[in-house]
Structures are given as C-alpha cells and as structure tokens.
Amino acid sequence: MTTFAIGVDLGGTNLRIAAVDSNGRVLEKITTGTQVVLGRDYVIVAMSNAIEALVTKFRGGAGHLSGIGIGVPGIIEMQSGTVRQSPNLPGWEDYPVRAEIERRLGTSVILENDANAAALGEKWLGAASTVDDMCMITLGTGVGGGVVLQGRIWHGMTGMAGELGHINVNPEGPPCGCGSRGCLEQYASATAIKRMAVEAVANGQAPELGRAMGAEPEFSSKVVYQMAVQGDESARAIFRRAGSALGIALASLVNIFNLPMYVIGGGVSSAWEAFSPSIFTELHERSFVYRATAPSQSTPGVQGTSIHDDALPSRRTTIITRALLGSDAGLIGSARLPMIASDVKLPEQELKGA
Numbered sequence: 541m542t543t544f545a546i547g548v549d550l551g552g553t554n555l556r557i558a559a560v561d562s563n564g565r566v567l568e569k570i571t572t573g574t575q576v577v578l579g580r581d582y583v584i585v586a587m588s589n590a591i592e593a594l595v596t597k598f599r600g601g602a603g604h605l606s607g608i609g610i611g612v613p614g615i616i617e618m619q620s621g622t623v624r625q626s627p628n629l630p631g632w633e634d635y636p637v638r639a640e641i642e643r644r645l646g647t648s649v650i651l652e653n654d655a656n657a658a659a660l661g662e663k664w665l666g667a668a669s670t671v672d673d674m675c676m677i678t679l680g681t682g683v684g685g686g687v688v689l690q691g692r693i694w695h696g697m698t699g700m701a702g703e704l705g706h707i708n709v710n711p712e713g714p715p716c717g718c719g720s721r722g723c724l725e726q727y728a729s730a731t732a733i734k735r736m737a738v739e740a741v742a743n744g745q746a747p748e749l750g751r752a753m754g755a756e757p758e759f760s761s762k763v764v765y766q767m768a769v770q771g772d773e774s775a776r777a778i779f780r781r782a783g784s785a786l787g788i789a790l791a792s793l794v795n796i797f798n799l800p801m802y803v804i805g806g807g808v809s810s811a812w813e814a815f816s817p818s819i820f821t822e823l824h825e826r827s828f829v830y831r832a833t834a835p836s837q838s839t840p841g842v843q844g845t846s847i848h849d850d851a852l853p854s855r856r857t858t859i860i861t862r863a864l865l866g867s868d869a870g871l872i873g874s875a876r877l878p879m880i881a882s883d884v885k886l887p888e889q890e891l892k893g894a
C-alpha cells in the first residue's frame with residue numbers, strides 16, 4: 541500500500557499540485573492554469589477541486605493519504621490558519637483560508653509559508669538532504685527564506701519566522717514592501733535585478749542594457765543575466781551587487797546560527813556563476829564564524845563540496861550552495877509537511893464525495 545501526500549504550491553501567478561509518496565517519488569504533478577488574479581474565492585474552489593481529483597485517483601489504487609500541505613506566499617498565522625499579509629495575494633488577508641479549504645475537502649490541511657515549504661523540500665530531497673539543520677534563501681519575484689532545525693521548520697511564535705528576504709543589508713537603501721528600506725529583497729530578487737538595470741540605464745551607465753531594454757518588450761532579470769554571461773560589464777555589476785547583498789545577509793546568518801548548510805534557490809539562483817563569487821568575498825570579510833569554518837578548498841567564488849572537509853576529516857565546515865530541486869522545492873516540501881506532522885495524528889478522514 542502506497543502512502544502519499546498532496547503538496548500545493550500557490551505561487552504569485554499559478555497553482556501547482558502534486559501527489560508525492562513517502563519515499564519522495566512524485567506520482568503526479570499538475571500545473572493548473574488557475575489565474576491567481578481572478579481572486580481568492582475562485583482560487584480556493586479550483587485548488588480544492590484539483591486536490592480532490594488527485595486524492596481520488598491515488599486512493600483508487602489502495603493508497604493511503606497521509607495529508608495535505610499548502611504553501612502560500614506571505615506571512616501566516618499558524619494557529620488561526622490565516623494569511624496575515626501577502627503582497628502577491630491581495631484580498632486574502634485575515635480570511636480563514638485553512639478553515640475554508642478544510643470545509644470544502646472535509647479533511648484537515650496544513651498551511652505553510654511557501655519559502656518555508658521550499659526549505660523543507662531541499663532538506664528532504666535536495667541539496668541539504670545530508671544535514672539536519674539548514675536554511676534556504678529563495679530568490680524569486682521577492683526573496684523568501686526558511687530555517688529548518690532538526691529536520692523541522694522553525695516557526696517562531698506565530699509561524700512568521702524565517703523572513704530572510706527582509707534582513708537589512710543597507711539602512712538607507714530603496715524602500716521595501718515590508719515597510720523597511722534596503723532589505724535583501726531589494727537587491728537579490730528578480731524584481732530588484734530588473735530595477736537595478738533600469739536605474740543603470742537611466743543614469744546613462746549601461747548603453748548595452750539600454751539597447752536590450754528597447755529591443756525586448758519583456759525585459760526581465762533573465763535578459764540582464766544573458767547580458768552578464770555575454771560579458772556586459774554593467775549587467776555583471778548588477779549581479780555582483782546582488783551577490784554582495786546575499787553575502788552580507790549570509791554573514792549575519794552564519795554568525796547567528798552556525799549551521800552546516802545554507803542553500804540558495806529560486807529562479808534567480810540560475811545566475812549562480814554571476815553572483816556567487818561576491819557572496820564568498822563578503823562572507824570572508826564579514827563573518828569570523830565563516831572564516832573559522834570555511835571549507836579549505838573554498839577560495840572566494842568556489843563553493844565547498846562536502847560537510848566534512850576532505851583535508852581534515854574531523855573538521856566541520858560551512859557550506860553555501862545552490863538548491864537542487866528547482867521550482868519543485870516548494871511543492872515537494874508542502875507534500876512533506878503532513879508526513880512529519882506527528883503531533884497532529886488524525887485518523888484518515890473521507891473526502892467529501894471521494
């Protein structure tokens with residue numbers, strides 16, 4: 541008998557759902573055309589219907605449903621199952637999201653911040669599968685974060701811990717959606733990469749980027765990356781700035797947590813070669829804990845390869861590395877949530893109509 545769970549990743553633009561078995565095998569993955577812009581009620585109905593369809597399908601083969609985990613962007617209050625603030629989900633604030641989905645499905649669900657879910661996914665099956673403690677920074681439209689300690693997401697008091705994208709890296713920096721200024725998100729998100737390109741063009745510092753912007757109606761951080769790969773100096777400088785901001789934030793994280801691994805994921809992380817050298821430069825300059833634990837083969841720009849330094853087998857090292865699961869991290873982590881939620885051991889309930 542297969543034990544499986546349903547993971548849901550409610551992104552800013554679409555909705556993805558997967559059935560994942562207890563060994564981490566993805567049984568089926570659906571990307572619905574659900575337009576998040578169509579609003580809360582529409583999305584909740586579409587999500588519930590899609591979950592119900594997948595559960596029915598895999599229960600058919602005598603599968604056992606261990607539960608349903610849903611990753612949502614925004615800060616979540618775990619106790620009440622509400623989204624307290626979400627720039628990507630206007631109209632969802634202070635609505636009983638979890639209760640409404642549970643009412644429709646007739647079974648309990650676990651609501652989780654999407655970046656926390658992504659961290660758990662990388663911990664389970666990705667880059668951090670060999671360690672118990674890790675944190676992940678997700679570079680997407682915004683910058684999300686998650687801290688996993690002893691294999692479990694660190695929630696803090698209400699569920700809002702791990703907002704690593706709002707670590708301050710420049711007190712006088714650009715205003716951020718959270719109300720502060722100069723947060724990591726204002727330098728290392730896809731939105732920030734694009735903004736810095738627009739600023740460089742406006743300042744007359746980036747003629748090639750300006751030409752690309754004029755020629756490409758869909759100008760985005762990807763175009764900036766392509767130009768950096770082609771050697772455009774202003775595009776390269778933008779990624780160095782993103783990497784420096786990440787390095788400054790990571791220096792604090794390393795000093796605070798002394799974890800064995802820090803994972804960088806999300807769409808922007810595909811530009812790893814362009815920004816990661818600056819991360820290591822900042823880490824070496826700003827974190828004495830990093831200097832004391834850096835892999836010996838790690839010169840600035842070269843990531844460590846193992847938790848235990850090969851040259852000194854007993855020496856534990858700090859690894860900063862790329863995520864491995866790509867855009868599936870949040871989906872897989874969401875499915876993992878009910879599998880490790882041993883404190884809420886509920887008898888399997890029947891889905892309405894299933």
Ligand SMILES: [Zn+2]
Nearest residue numbers: 706716718723
């Ligand atoms: Zn912020």
